[in-house]
Amino acid sequence: MQKVFGMSFDPLTLKYNEKGLIPAIAQEESTGDVLMMAWMNAEAVQRTIETGRVTYWSRSRKQFWVKGETSGHVQNLVELRIDCDRDCLLVVVQQAGPACHTNRKSCFYTALKRGEEVEILSPLVTKN
Amino acid sequence: MQKVFGMSFDPLTLKYNEKGLIPAIAQEESTGDVLMMAWMNAEAVQRTIETGRVTYWSRSRKQFWVKGETSGHVQNLVELRIDCDRDCLLVVVQQAGPACHTNRKSCFYTALKRGEEVEILSPLVTKN
Incomplete structure (x- = not known):
């Protein structure tokens, strides 16, 4: 048995909030687009790294997501980055299809323009 | 007195956590780099929009920041975006100098590579 690579990083060294969660921002590698922000617990961080599939903790469903x-519409992990305070993650990903549940590429599809909310992204047309 | 532009957007329509805060991700307009994530309360959102200077709420100092x-190293607001759940903001900015207090351009200067933490950004050399 050969261990492919060692892993010295311990997700428990990150700083979690009082609910044991850390925010994770997903950014698309190819475009730099910020796709979404969701939450991970230590186990989700571990699973994301081990599987290469970005795995969050669903606060509403109280289960891994x-x-x-x-x-x-999976997110394949390209690189996981940690911020200076170790209390926020940036996951650089390859995104399959839209990231948003509304079928838009990014969850940040509403922009303020002159004080008004404007929709700046339309839902993607998906092939059947 | 002329009102330059009306503002119908109400920051109170956003969803704040139990501490009255919403996460705000700062992204540099010109490069797409994700610079940092910090928190705003409704008043900080309002001030950011009104002044064009990105204003957070410092959780440690308990004051506007x-x-x-x-x-x-100011952040001039280019566009404020709201996510689908209205519980996270993306502020697209023009960043003066480094965004991170460590003098690095981005707070996300640590990456996991083969299970090890690697510094991927060095502090900027600033002119005196």
Whole structure:
């Protein structure tokens, strides 16, 4: 048995909030687009690294949420980055299809323009 | 007295956590780099929009934090975006100098590579 690579990084060295969660921002590698922000617990961080599939913790469903598991709109991990305070993560990803549950590429599809909310991204047309 | 532009957007329509805060991700307009993540309360959102200077709420100092007020490393607001759940903001900015207090361009200067933490950004050399 050969260990492919060692892993000295310990997700428990990150700083979690009082609910044991850390915010994770997903950014698309190819475009630099910020796709979404969701939350991870230490186990989700571990699973994301081990599987290469970005895995969040769903606060509403109180369960692990392998992004795209049901929709197919998976996020393949390219690189995980940690901020200076160790209390926020940036996951650089390859995004399959739209990241947002509204079928838009990014969850940040509403912009303020002259004090008004404007929709700046339309839902993607997906092939059947 | 002429009102320059009306503002119908109400920051109170956003969803704040139990501490009255919403996460705000700062992204540099010109490069797409994700610079940092910090928190705003409704008043900080309002001030950011009104002044064009990105203003957070410092959780440690418990006061408004006009980014760059002391360092000069200000963030000028280009566009404020709201996510689908209205519980996270993306501020697209023009960043003066480094965004991170460590003098690095971005707070996300640590990357996991083969299970090890690697520094991927060095502190900027600033002119005196």
